[in-house]
Amino acid sequence: MEDLVESILDYVRSDYTDYAIMLNGEWGSGKTHFWNHKIKNKIESMQLNGKKFTTIYMSLYGISNLEDISKKIFIETTQLMDKNLRKYMNANEIANIPEYAKTGIDMANFFGVSQNGERLDYSEFFATDDKVLCFDDLERANVDVIDILGYINNFVEHDHIKTIIICNEKELSTKLKSSNLEMKTFIATYLLDKQGDLDKNDKPMVEKIRDKIEYVFDKANDYERIKEKLIGETFEYAPKFDYIINGILMRYESNPDLIRFLRENTGLIISTFHKSGTRNLRILKHALNDFKKIYEMVNKSYPNTNHRVMQTMLIFTIAISFEIKAGKITKDKFINIKDNEEYKSILVSSRVLMDNRQFYIREFDSNYYYNFKAEYRFFKFIEYYVRTRIFDMKIFKDNMETIRNTVDTENLPGYKRLLTEEYWKISDDQFDGVINEVIEDVKSGKLKLIDIVKLFAYFSYFSRKNLINYDLKTLKTIFFNGMNISSLSSEYCDNVEEELGKIAIEEVEEDMEDIIKHFNNLNDQLLDKMYKEKAEDIFKCIPMKMEQFYERFDKECMDVPIFKYYDAYQMFQRISCASNEDIIIIKEKLANRANKYTKEIEPEMKNIKLLKQVIDDYIKGKDTTIKIVMLKEFSKELGYILDKYKMSFLPKKETEEVETQE
Numbered sequence: 001m002e003d004l005v006e007s008i009l010d011y012v013r014s015d016y017t018d019y020a021i022m023l024n025g026e027w028g029s030g031k032t033h034f035w036n037h038k039i040k041n042k043i044e045s046m047q048l049n050g051k052k053f054t055t056i057y058m059s060l061y062g063i064s065n066l067e068d069i070s071k072k073i074f075i076e077t078t079q080l081m082d083k084n085l086r087k088y089m090n091a092n093e094i095a096n097i098p099e100y101a102k103t104g105i106d107m108a109n110f111f112g113v114s115q116n117g118e119r120l121d122y123s124e125f126f127a128t129d130d131k132v133l134c135f136d137d138l139e140r141a142n143v144d145v146i147d148i149l150g151y152i153n154n155f156v157e158h159d160h161i162k163t164i165i166i167c168n169e170k171e172l173s174t175k176l177k178s179s180n181l182e183m184k185t186f187i188a189t190y191l192l193d194k195q196g197d198l199d200k201n202d203k204p205m206v207e208k209i210r211d212k213i214e215y216v217f218d219k220a221n222d223y224e225r226i227k228e229k230l231i232g233e234t235f236e237y238a239p240k241f242d243y244i245i246n247g248i249l250m251r252y253e254s255n256p257d258l259i260r261f262l263r264e265n266t267g268l269i270i271s272t273f274h275k276s277g278t279r280n281l282r283i284l285k286h287a288l289n290d291f292k293k294i295y296e297m298v299n300k301s302y303p304n305t306n307h308r309v310m311q312t313m314l315i316f317t318i319a320i321s322f323e324i325k326a327g328k329i330t331k332d333k334f335i336n337i338k339d340n341e342e343y344k345s346i347l348v349s350s351r352v353l354m355d356n357r358q359f360y361i362r363e364f365d366s367n368y369y370y371n372f373k374a375e376y377r378f379f380k381f382i383e384y385y386v387r388t389r390i391f392d393m394k395i396f397k398d399n400m401e402t403i404r405n406t407v408d409t410e411n412l413p414g415y416k417r418l419l420t421e422e423y424w425k426i427s428d429d430q431f432d433g434v435i436n437e438v439i440e441d442v443k444s445g446k447l448k449l450i451d452i453v454k455l456f457a458y459f460s461y462f463s464r465k466n467l468i469n470y471d472l473k474t475l476k477t478i479f480f481n482g483m484n485i486s487s488l489s490s491e492y493c494d495n496v497e498e499e500l501g502k503i504a505i506e507e508v509e510e511d512m513e514d515i516i517k518h519f520n521n522l523n524d525q526l527l528d529k530m531y532k533e534k535a536e537d538i539f540k541c542i543p544m545k546m547e548q549f550y551e552r553f554d555k556e557c558m559d560v561p562i563f564k565y566y567d568a569y570q571m572f573q574r575i576s577c578a579s580n581e582d583i584i585i586i587k588e589k590l591a592n593r594a595n596k597y598t599k600e601i602e603p604e605m606k607n608i609k610l611l612k613q614v615i616d617d618y619i620k621g622k623d624t625t626i627k628i629v630m631l632k633e634f635s636k637e638l639g640y641i642l643d644k645y646k647m648s649f650l651p652k653k654e655t656e657e658v659e660t661q662e
Contacts, residue, residue, distance in 0.1 A: 004235055005038055011233070012043055012053065012132055012162050019232030020156045020163035029279040030244060031166050031237050032059075032136055039164075043132050051130040058134065060141040066151050073133075131161050138167035145172060149226045156230060165231070185209055238279075245270055248285055258295050262288070265314055268372075272315050275367050276322035287321035290386060297391070302400045309403055312374040313382065319368040320386050333360055334383045339402065343378035345419065345502045376403055414438045415447060418458050419502070435459075435468055442478060445485025449526075450493045452483050453512075453519045457503045460511040472511060480518060492526040528565065535565040542586075543578035553589065559597040561604035568610040572618065576631065583630045587637045594641045605645050612638040 011021050025031045035057070043053050058072045133155060141148055155161040192198040192208060245266065252259045262269065273284055291314055298305050298313070320334070337343050346361050369377055381396040406416075414437035417426060426434055438455060441447050447455070456479045462468045463475060470478075493499060500516075538557065541549035553562075563571070575583060593601065615635040622628050 008039055009042060018157050018160060020165055020230055022231045022234040023166045023237050024169045024234055025237030026279040027168050030281045035134060053130050053132055055132045055134060059136045061137040062142060064142045133161055133163045136166040138165055139172040146226060149230055153230050258292060265311055268311060268315055272318045272368060278326050280326060283321055283325045287318045291317045294382060308374055309376055312377060313379060315368055316379055317382055320383055324386060339380055340376050340378045415441055415455055419454060442482035445482050447486060449483060449486045449490040450499045452479060452486055453515055454503050456515050457505045457508050457512060460508040461505045483518060483522060487522040492530045493523055532565040535562050539566050542574040546582050558593055559600040561601045563604035563607045568607050568614055571611055572614045580626055580630045583634055587634045591637055594644060608638055609642055
């Protein structure tokens, strides 16, 4: 970087120049820091023809008109002529007035005829050979870049003021092409239509419009022309990041344990930074600041945490910061991954998920953890903190407890090692122990039903590869019995396809047919069990808790054949005890539901028919009361619903015969 510094100083020392120089570099790469700490001080310590140089720095960020630039130059210039202000700044070693302070200073002091009772020294305004202008953030101005460069050209070409422009030309190019795109597209389409080229099939429409926009609104060429006239030299700012990162770490010198850890792992920081594919030091600074809090919280609540885990946390914090903050991904790529186990399951999964998340996670992992082995690689509390800026203590404690209990993979249950790790990572001397442990877990039925199914795929594969002394017939017997026992305590699995997609073995599909068929039967039984419990829980709200019944029925039962799972006689007893108004409301809900979810609730029609029969038997021969009338209407509505199914699901020929008979 010293060569770059010297080249810029050579430009300032030159007796006569009619051009500016440009410092080009990516956002966040430290260009402004380079100006403030490497260039500015050296320029101001130089003397040329007995005169010391004065630097005037202006950020163009947010500038909305050229007048704002003039005001900024005026303020920056006149503040240096105010003797009292200069005296105060020197006494307090202040190099620049903060922006907020400038707005608070009496502007009459700057824009009045005199300062401190003295007339302005107009010679200061006409002296240009000792001034160096620095314009930063050119691409972030809200004024046309061409206009700004033309404005700056007045200082350079006519006044020969040394001028340095700092920018990111890559972003500048994008801005030039994308500005007012809707207006440009409209005009380009209009011109193509007027010229009779719109309906021609010689090239795609998108390409026609793009070419016309470039021809009519070629700002890029305008920029290149004025740049060629204004900019004499362009210097690429490509700093040695190893040196800069060491400088960044100095801010943590007050925390001896943290700085020691960071210095020991500088190689990991630099490596992860390079793998991000950006040169954005600003994001790295933020990431290290986040890690400071993470490191302190871990040391406070979980001292003596495994050193490898802390290193992985450092990598993950930097990696996730760059992925989210550099605009590489949308934040939802990680939002649904709840823990490290699910993260690893995605990595070993061989089947395509519903979206492209699986491929992104694989690329993320292989990029940032390349040549770095760690069993625990995803920290939900860190991802959540970086994404939301909230340090969630519950997630933090959950993660850390899991880490403490599982970071040593020898203490991890065997079945989890098979489901979340690549099996070949298990050493030969541990493999038999893991197999025996899993077999015992399956036999006891203490594993989840879906996990037993997934584990069978691995054991089938191991059997075919002669890695275990079990044939397929024996394995099926063991796993069938284990599934039967597990089904007594397992819950219904509603995402079977996704769970089976996590199996990292592809060569055993034919072995899985019987296991999956048995699983589906057991899972259907679990579904029935779940709905029976739900039906009991919801229908017991009749007649005493009707508001609660309506709320849950509307939310949970509209497209579910819930009447299939509840006894018709008990249902009648509850409905008959309800108020007349509630009987009407229930009747209307059933009618609307049958119209909207006809196919979904078909399985409950047998019970609906039985409920109608029970109601009819009850009201037969009863004296007429309002309740009896309401129950008759209820029964009649059930009849309409049953007729709907008789007509809806009969073949067309049979439907016509029924209508003819009627």
